[in-house]
Amino acid sequence: MQLFLKSELQHRDKAQEKYIIAQRRSDYALEHVKLKSRLLIARPAALLSIFAAGACKGLTSNQPKSRRKQALFTFARTAFFNFIG
Numbered sequence: 001m002q003l004f005l006k007s008e009l010q011h012r013d014k015a016q017e018k019y020i021i022a023q024r025r026s027d028y029a030l031e032h033v034k035l036k037s038r039l040l041i042a043r044p045a046a047l048l049s050i051f052a053a054g055a056c057k058g059l060t061s062n063q064p065k066s067r068r069k070q071a072l073f074t075f076a077r078t079a080f081f082n083f084i085g
Helices: 002-041 044-059 064-084
Strands: none
Touching: 002 044, 002 064, 044 064
16 A cells, blocks of 8 residues: 555646646746747837827827827837836
8 A cells, every 4th residue: 555655646746846836937938938029019010009009099089089099009108118117
């Protein structure tokens, strides 16, 4: 009986180690994706395309003045936070 219990405890310990390793790899991959996304969005071309899309949407909507203000504010906020952090 002791032999089977010892074997099962070893399997459990190995499974816990594998789980911890998988969790660390997952955390690393998530941080890597977040960093790459931030760098992609922070490029000037991406910021200008976001601004252009917002400005175009603002110009073609029923309420152009409010949409234009919203697009400008969103662009300014995005640029500000990208340059700070």
